[in-house]
Amino acid sequence: MGIVEWATSPWGQSVPIHVSFYLLWVSAIAGLLFLIGHAIWLRFSGPEEYEESARANAAALVPDKVPRHSLAARLFHWIMAAAMLVLLFTAFLPKVGVEFPWVTYHWVAGLVLSASIVFHVVHASFWLDFWSIWPDRADSEDGLRRLRRSLGLSAPPPRRFAKYPLENKMYHGVIVLAGLSVMGTGLLMMFRVRTPFLTRNPYLFGDMTWGWMYFLHGLAGVGLIALIMVHIYFAIRPEKLVITKSMIFGTLDRDYYLSHHDPARWGPEETATEEAAAGD
Amino acid sequence: MAIIRDIMPAFELFQPANTDDALALVAKHGKDAWVMAGGLDTFDWLKDRIKRPKVVVDLSQVKELAGIRPWNGGLEIGAMTTLTDVVRHPVVREKFSILATGAEAAASPQIRNQGTLGGNVSQDARCWYYRGGWNCYRAGGNTCYADTPTAINREHAILNADRCVAVNPSDSAPALIALDAQMVIRSSKGERVLNAEDYFVGPDIDIMHMNVLRPGDLLTAIRIPAAWAGTHFYFEKVRDRNVWDFPLVNVASAAVFSGDRIERIRIAVNGVAARPLRLKQVEDAVTGKPRNEATAQLGGHLAIQGAEPLRYNGYKVPLLRNLVKRAIRGVEEPKWVS
Numbered sequence: 001m002g003i004v005e006w007a008t009s010p011w012g013q014s015v016p017i018h019v020s021f022y023l024l025w026v027s028a029i030a031g032l033l034f035l036i037g038h039a040i041w042l043r044f045s046g047p048e049e050y051e052e053s054a055r056a057n058a059a060a061l062v063p064d065k066v067p068r069h070s071l072a073a074r075l076f077h078w079i080m081a082a083a084m085l086v087l088l089f090t091a092f093l094p095k096v097g098v099e100f101p102w103v104t105y106h107w108v109a110g111l112v113l114s115a116s117i118v119f120h121v122v123h124a125s126f127w128l129d130f131w132s133i134w135p136d137r138a139d140s141e142d143g144l145r146r147l148r149r150s151l152g153l154s155a156p157p158p159r160r161f162a163k164y165p166l167e168n169k170m171y172h173g174v175i176v177l178a179g180l181s182v183m184g185t186g187l188l189m190m191f192r193v194r195t196p197f198l199t200r201n202p203y204l205f206g207d208m209t210w211g212w213m214y215f216l217h218g219l220a221g222v223g224l225i226a227l228i229m230v231h232i233y234f235a236i237r238p239e240k241l242v243i244t245k246s247m248i249f250g251t252l253d254r255d256y257y258l259s260h261h262d263p264a265r266w267g268p269e270e271t272a273t274e275e276a277a278a279g280d
Numbered sequence: 281m282a283i284i285r286d287i288m289p290a291f292e293l294f295q296p297a298n299t300d301d302a303l304a305l306v307a308k309h310g311k312d313a314w315v316m317a318g319g320l321d322t323f324d325w326l327k328d329r330i331k332r333p334k335v336v337v338d339l340s341q342v343k344e345l346a347g348i349r350p351w352n353g354g355l356e357i358g359a360m361t362t363l364t365d366v367v368r369h370p371v372v373r374e375k376f377s378i379l380a381t382g383a384e385a386a387a388s389p390q391i392r393n394q395g396t397l398g399g400n401v402s403q404d405a406r407c408w409y410y411r412g413g414w415n416c417y418r419a420g421g422n423t424c425y426a427d428t429p430t431a432i433n434r435e436h437a438i439l440n441a442d443r444c445v446a447v448n449p450s451d452s453a454p455a456l457i458a459l460d461a462q463m464v465i466r467s468s469k470g471e472r473v474l475n476a477e478d479y480f481v482g483p484d485i486d487i488m489h490m491n492v493l494r495p496g497d498l499l500t501a502i503r504i505p506a507a508w509a510g511t512h513f514y515f516e517k518v519r520d521r522n523v524w525d526f527p528l529v530n531v532a533s534a535a536v537f538s539g540d541r542i543e544r545i546r547i548a549v550n551g552v553a554a555r556p557l558r559l560k561q562v563e564d565a566v567t568g569k570p571r572n573e574a575t576a577q578l579g580g581h582l583a584i585q586g587a588e589p590l591r592y593n594g595y596k597v598p599l600l601r602n603l604v605k606r607a608i609r610g611v612e613e614p615k616w617v618s
Contacts, residue, residue: 007415010425017421101484103442192422193443202428214422
């Protein structure tokens with residue numbers, strides 16, 4: 001039972017045709033096991049401790065509502081989320097026996113997702129702090145500290161987070177990989193179906209290339225099942241609701257900000273400006 | 281690729297004697313079971329070694345699945361009733377002659393002696409790429425070899441194609457839809473009854489099946505309600521040769537006229553899509569209108585809305601339009617009979 005389904009092409013060549021769809025169950029079960037494991041771990045782990053911030057005096061400059069996500073970023077997130085859910089449901093509900101004409105919904109949602117991803121890449125590159133979502137050296141050091149402490153080994157407390165915790169950054173990296181894979185292959189697969197935008201051309205690539213493209217599309221797709229399950233799980237966990245709300249309203253509560261984030265690593269612009277003016 | 285051989289690959293053969301045993305077998309073997317009615321579609325698949333089931337459940341010995349019985353003023357036809365028995369049945373000929381005409385249009389006398397009504401409506405697509413064993417969408421792959429710039433697709437779909445462009449080849453199916461028939465499906469979980477038009481599925485819903493039957497299901501009977509008994513029927517099948525051929529396009533209609541007006545009408549066509557199509561929009565447009573050339577023109581024009589011909593099947597567009605016109609208006613000249 002491999003992860004690739006093979007067939008024989010008209011020319012007698014063994015070619016991949018798509019991912020083995022039992023993997024959707026593997027992905028769903030893996031996602032579920034992660035949720036259960038994490039919930040149990042969290043139940044028995046102690047409260048997180050952080051190293052005292054060198055800029056604790058900046059607290060006085062923090063407003064009640066700390067801006068975290070711009071309106072454009074929030075719109076992108078929810079449009080992408082809606083498109084992603086439509087894509088997952090239209091892709092996999094037929095595989096589990098819920099039959100409906102899914103193809104058109106799927107490619108339309110795929111185009112919405114692609115457009116939103118392109119917007120996000122441009123927006124994040126030129127209007128946001130591009131590097132804020134990518135792990136840096138401090139994240140690695142703090143991650144190692146947290147790992148050692150969770151295993152009962154000695155290590156100093158980690159620093160408070162910058163704009164995004166390391167887990168967030170790692171999740172984003174995996175989503176980027178899976179998202180770009182489904183997007184790139186999906187856009188090319190538009191040549192295989194009838195749409196108003198492209199002239200159908202199944203001869204654009206050979207059977208082998210198409211086969212691997214379908215495989216990659218499917219593999220990233222089944223992977224996204226677990227990834228989205230994990231994302232929704234964290235979004236609705238009680239202690240994370242404040243972050244979810246920030247994706248709706250755009251701001252973090254001051255208390256949450258001060259207890260989890262380091263103003264020295266990420267602060268509201270006016271805070272940073274005032275600190276800079278004070279020569280700190 | 282398909283190679284005709286004399287010997288089929290080995291499989292375990294079951295010949296249940298009653299419906300309950302047959303249901304138990306198909307439930308037990310699930311996806312591994314191949315349900316065989318008359319065997320005319322089955323043996324092609326097996327001899328070509330394209331389909332290799334582990335188990336074949338031959339229904340030929342289930343006598344209760346054959347025969348035609350009165351039902352609520354109409355008829356209940358066992359799924360294993362041969363096409364010849366359908367054609368020759370006096371009540372079918374008297375009250376539901378469109379079904380007799382449709383069944384008689386199928387294949388050859390020898391095949392109709394062996395082929396069943398249930399098998400005729402449930403038969404698989406005739407697309408030669410698919411039947412040749414190519415890894416097309418319908419076979420579980422990711423390509424339609426018939427929908428390429430160089431494909432031979434003269435017999436393929438002009439309507440409702442979704443990746444796969446194969447067509448449904450049944451002659452009795454449009455007649456049953458025109459008669460508002462019901463399909464009785466049984467499984468180990470119980471019985472369900474579907475309208476004939478809902479029995480068939482297109483590639484947009486399920487690209488690997490032509491009907492709703494799934495492992496464990498048996499089509500046990502087809503019920504013809506009395507509502508359209510003895511009304512005005514029209515059936516016409518156009519094919520390349522007038523014996524033993526699948527339809528290029530066929531049309532079936534049942535209508536009630538009030539004077540020169542169309543009081544009610546049902547029209548279905550096949551050979552133009554992966555499922556037989558009931559032309560509801562045509563029915564709605566012509567109901568209440570006079571039965572004349574203008575109404576027929578309107579119906580024919582509506583029938584081809586959305587048609588997307590492939591390289592070699594553009595002729596099906598005017599063919600469909602004209603057959604629908606004839607089904608509405610009628611024709612003076614005698615129709616072909618075997």
